[in-house]
Amino acid sequence: MVEKLNSMGIIGINPYLVKVEVDISTGMPYFDIVGLPDASVKEAKDRVRAALKNCGFDFPIARIIVNLAPADIKKFGAIYDFPILIAVLKCSKQLNAQLDDAIIIGELSLSGDLNPINGVLPMIIKAKELGFKKVFLPKDNAAEGAIINDISIYPVNKITDFINHINALSQIPIHPRTKITKTPNKNFIDLKDVKGQFDAKRALEIAAAGGHNILLVGPPGSGKSMLAKRIPTILPEMTFDEIIETTKIYSIMGALPQEIxxxxxxxxxxxxxxxxxxxxxxxxxxxxxxxxxxxxNGVLFLDELPEFPKNTLESLRQPIEDCQVTISRVKGTLTYPCAVMLVAAMNPCPCGYFGHPSRPCICSDYTISKYLSKISGPLLDRIDIHIEVPPVDFESICSINNTLEETSANVKERVNKAREIQNLRYKELKINFNSKAPLNVMEKFSNLTDSAKDILKKAFDVLNLSARAYDKILKISRTIADIEGSETIEVAHISEAIQYRSLDRKYWFRNNK
Ligand SMILES: Nc1ncnc2c1ncn2[C@@H]1O[C@H](COP(=O)(O)OP(=O)(O)OP(=O)(O)O)[C@@H](O)[C@H]1O
Ligand SMILES: [Mg+2]
Incomplete structure (x- = not known):
């Protein structure tokens, strides 16, 4: 007699249905799990045996075979402990339950308690899609599962609670829906803490408004890391879809906060x-x-960019353009989403003072070139905005009252306005902001005035820009115009955008000027 229960597995971030099948037959006592289990799945045997014994059930002295179907996908983790135990109980006639409309997931402790597992949120989303009505899972995962509506989440503390529920001796209450409320950021920092650096702050605002990648170059102690860490404080609030997408990743990593x-x-x-x-x-x-x-849906900050191994940096090229990272393995391909704003910071040379207005640089030309060459042309080309962060002058740094400095809230307000314009512009297309618009879409919406077009043409010829640089300049200038609330891209907008693509000439291509 074979018993089947429904459970779940995950490949990458994609969950799939796993059928847990148990067959018990007479013969030499034997317990095996098949269906490509890894070591942690195989160890379920011992946990199931001990949990059954410690909860007062009999472990069948017979040939027990567990199959996890589909059998050609490798299964990981302890998530099948719970369904295996229930299927063994059913198969050995110690439990009579109808569980066709339920998903069962959870790790067992030897005493029969259920321990939390990773990846619950994506699994519940999939379970709902597949038409399941109930999910039995460890109590510590219940709040996460209950983010999704129209599927009943039963938090199970101990195996005996589940058995009593099935036998109608005591009910496990359905977990109430988890409300999506913004958790306050405990480590809030403000842009107003950064004194001076108005050009860099302006560039950050543009980057945040249009979702552009940005590179900050400057001498030690000028405030690059300080500025970068404050970018999330000027980005718009996350939408419901963004919250779910990002939470799914953290769920798989087991990195979700406990409380909410x-x-x-x-x-x-x-x-x-x-x-x-x-x-x-x-x-x-x-x-x-x-x-x-x-x-x-947030910020990836690479501080001290040239210190990263070159192959690590090069591996970023495709994901930052496609907003997804594809990993090929012999057994197949995995894809993870990564819509990130890339923020990078670096010194212009190993001593840090190349190009400094007053302090001499002690690096040789060769050392500087070698250092800068760690950032390849193609990677540099993909970073939309390049901005210099010069040393802070004495007047700015020693000013006691910093009323001159704008707060993150003020800047965020302008960023939000610019984002609203972009949302309206791209509402028919699946694009959130300017930096993600393909060139043909951008050309349609760019609305360059004739004189702005002239400036762009001149810059293209004189600065010898790549087609990608042309595309980036259009997008940055569109964002600048959106911040100003201007329908057309004017000379001032395009000129400012060109500036953000000219820094490489001061450092990387200084000999070809
Ligand atoms: N513009 C600024 N306003 C206020 N404080 C600043 C500013 N710039 C630097 N500081 C002070 O200097 C410290 C170092 O700044 P930060 O780490 O941002 O420099 P950095 O440019 O990243 O330097 P490095 O190139 O060495 O990484 C900060 O913790 C802060 O105390
Ligand atoms: Mg730094």
Missing amino acids: PLITNRPFRSPHHTISSSGISGGGSIPKPGELSMAH
């Missing part, structure tokens, strides 16, 4: 430069999203 299992503040990820390529992009023997995906 939601990511409602834009992520700011700042990996150290010793990170590996798979740490950035994702992957590994048990595939996991990388820092790029952990920053989905």
